[in-house]
Amino acid sequence: MTIPRAAKTQRRTRIQEAKEEQILEAALDVFSVSGFRGSTIDQIAEVAGMSKPNLLYYFRTKEAMHRALIDRVLFTWLEPLRAFDAEGNPESEIRSYIRRKLEMARDFPRESRLFANEMLQGAPHVEDELKGPLKQLVDEKAEVIRSWTKAGKIAKCDPYHLIFSIWSTTQHYADFDVQVRAVLGQEHAGAGRFEDAARFLEQLFIDGLKVKPVPDAS
Amino acid sequence: MTIPRAAKTQRRTRIQEAKEEQILEAALDVFSVSGFRGSTIDQIAEVAGMSKPNLLYYFRTKEAMHRALIDRVLFTWLEPLRAFDAEGNPESEIRSYIRRKLEMARDFPRESRLFANEMLQGAPHVEDELKGPLKQLVDEKAEVIRSWTKAGKIAKCDPYHLIFSIWSTTQHYADFDVQVRAVLGQEHAGAGRFEDAARFLEQLFIDGLKVKPVPDAS
DNA sequence: CGATAATTTGACCGATTGGTAAACATTACA
DNA sequence: TGTAATGTTTACCAATCGGTCAAATTATCG
Structure with missing residues (x-):
């Protein structure tokens, strides 16, 4: 089964953590310049060096990426x-x-x-x-x-x-x-x-x- | 001929001036919230209450609208x-x-x-x-x-x-x-x-x- | 090893994107 | 009034959008 998306698993593997980090890093690059509406998943995927479906394996939607990013930033900010x-x-x-x-x-x-x-x-x-x-x-x-x-x-x-x-x-x-x-x-x-x-x-x-x-x- | 787009005419008719104003007003609404990339011509058209091709009759491209808007704002600003x-x-x-x-x-x-x-x-x-x-x-x-x-x-x-x-x-x-x-x-x-x-x-x-x-x- | 789960990808979908073509409607003006 | 220029709209296009799916690949672990 491939159903259990990364988010569903209890323990986050090292690879999950690394990839999510990699994605959010790229998402920050893109969102910070173009805003939510002006940014595309493809852009983020390219910056992250991953395929688009691969991004969507870790974050189900564009909104989910943005939300995760905002949450993290808001705290440290x-x-x-x-x-x-x-x-x-x-x-x-x-x-x-x-x-x-x-x-x-x-x-x-x-x-x-x-x-x-x-x-x-x-x-x-x-x-x-x-x-x-x-x-x-x-x-x-x-x-x-x-x-x-x-x-x-x-x-x-x-x-x-x-x-x-x-x-x-x-x-x-x-x-x-x-x-x-x-x-x-x-x-x-x-x-x-x-x-x-x-x-x-x-x-x-x-x-x-x-x-x-x-x-x-x- | 319909070739001479509004911009090309020497004298600007009253209707041209009014419509361009109407478009830029709507464009300001949209661009100011979503930025250039995040805004769409359809959005602007809807706010302006005009059809999309009608907008493009007065401004050939989305960039032209944005440019006209920026130029005007920059001066008064x-x-x-x-x-x-x-x-x-x-x-x-x-x-x-x-x-x-x-x-x-x-x-x-x-x-x-x-x-x-x-x-x-x-x-x-x-x-x-x-x-x-x-x-x-x-x-x-x-x-x-x-x-x-x-x-x-x-x-x-x-x-x-x-x-x-x-x-x-x-x-x-x-x-x-x-x-x-x-x-x-x-x-x-x-x-x-x-x-x-x-x-x-x-x-x-x-x-x-x-x-x-x-x-x-x- | 074998097998099961986790990860990755290419192909694809319907909707939306910026923009065009051409027919149609309206205005300006002689 | 007629007619040419101006203005408007419907239908459409290729490209891109967010997102899905099934197949392929890789990691995990007994």
């Missing part, structure tokens, strides 16, 4: 935010959060683009995750930030929009990489652009969030 | 940056630039997403525009900002990354709208979110760029 520590020093926490996010944009640009593609299309496959686990995590960290402002450790500001702005500025270097390179030109588009970005963003956020001397009407 | 005035007061210039960009994200989210989709795919259709006109415009404005820092009007910072960060933070509210809504929840995801964002971003950039008292070693 939120790790920097999870590491955000309430006990830590606000300035250094924000600083290292920016650093971490920027490192991810540099080291895992495909993952960032996969996620961006999904958002642009209205998150048809992950809306529940956004409204559930993601919102919950952000709510939690927003509360931490709010406590910092209340304690006078950082300037008063909307914690949600602070998080959004860190997300957007850092992911920009992955999602809009072509634009960044084009605008910076050959001279400044080298590997150093991430260091420059880090310096700028740290300055912006740290100084922008410093507690300001109240011009109190006395 | 850069208007806020063009309005950036070297003579003006730095603080109010930056403030109004952020406002304008945020208003565009609110009023023209499809245009923002169309552009974002193109970037994610590596800008296969507009790389020349990025390296040419766009880079030139940004270079020019970056020089303005640099002059401000040299004059001590704003804190010393990398003008390119400053522009990038304004782009990314503002466009985020168009491109990642689903995520923003999901995280903010029903209570705070209303129309007011743009006002909240404006307040936060203005504070961040204005305070973050204030000239800091030098802790000079005296």
Whole structure:
């Protein structure tokens, strides 16, 4: 019988694990550029170096591949935010959060683009995750930030929009990489652009969030 | 003869102008969500309320539609940056630039997403525009900002990354709208979110760029 | 070894893709 | 009004799409 598709078996053989990894790696290449609708199984199969029916032996549908990919990416993608520590020093926490996010944009640009593609299309496959686990995590960290402002450790500001702005500025270097390179030109588009970005963003956020001397009407 | 396609005629009839407008409007709907590869002429035709061959009478290929759309969007999209005035007061210039960009994200989210989709795919259709006109415009404005820092009007910072960060933070509210809504929840995801964002971003950039008292070693 | 299960592939299917041909309908204008 | 140009539609095409199937191949293990 050939009925028991890979997914059904209890124990995953080494070969299964390896092939699924190989497929998801190729799928990430393709989905991150063309989005779900714009990607084809044939493309993924070619990148993976396998036949199309062979892909479909491990993942029954195109959606299944995409779903598996999204699930995996979503988890690791939120790790920097999870590491955000309430006990830590606000300035250094924000600083290292920016650093971490920027490192991810540099080291895992495909993952960032996969996620961006999904958002642009209205998150048809992950809306529940956004409204559930993601919102919950952000709510939690927003509360931490709010406590910092209340304690006078950082300037008063909307914690949600602070998080959004860190997300957007850092992911920009992955999602809009072509634009960044084009605008910076050959001279400044080298590997150093991430260091420059880090310096700028740290300055912006740290100084922008410093507690300001109240011009109190006395 | 039916050979002279619409594009070939010198004078554009009223009906041509209207239909082309109607098509591009529909194309914007579709392309902005699914990207170039993920969109189909049939989808656009249905949204436009016209038959597929009728679309192809006005635009010979799917690429021609996309190209026409991109050209139009790219121009209006850069208007806020063009309005950036070297003579003006730095603080109010930056403030109004952020406002304008945020208003565009609110009023023209499809245009923002169309552009974002193109970037994610590596800008296969507009790389020349990025390296040419766009880079030139940004270079020019970056020089303005640099002059401000040299004059001590704003804190010393990398003008390119400053522009990038304004782009990314503002466009985020168009491109990642689903995520923003999901995280903010029903209570705070209303129309007011743009006002909240404006307040936060203005504070961040204005305070973050204030000239800091030098802790000079005296 | 033998046999059973797991893996891989070529051939194929119906649906959809971008695009065409030509007949038909409408408009502009002398 | 007539007629030529413009605009629209039906029918269609080859290529590609997501996915199936049965046969062939390979790994596993007693």
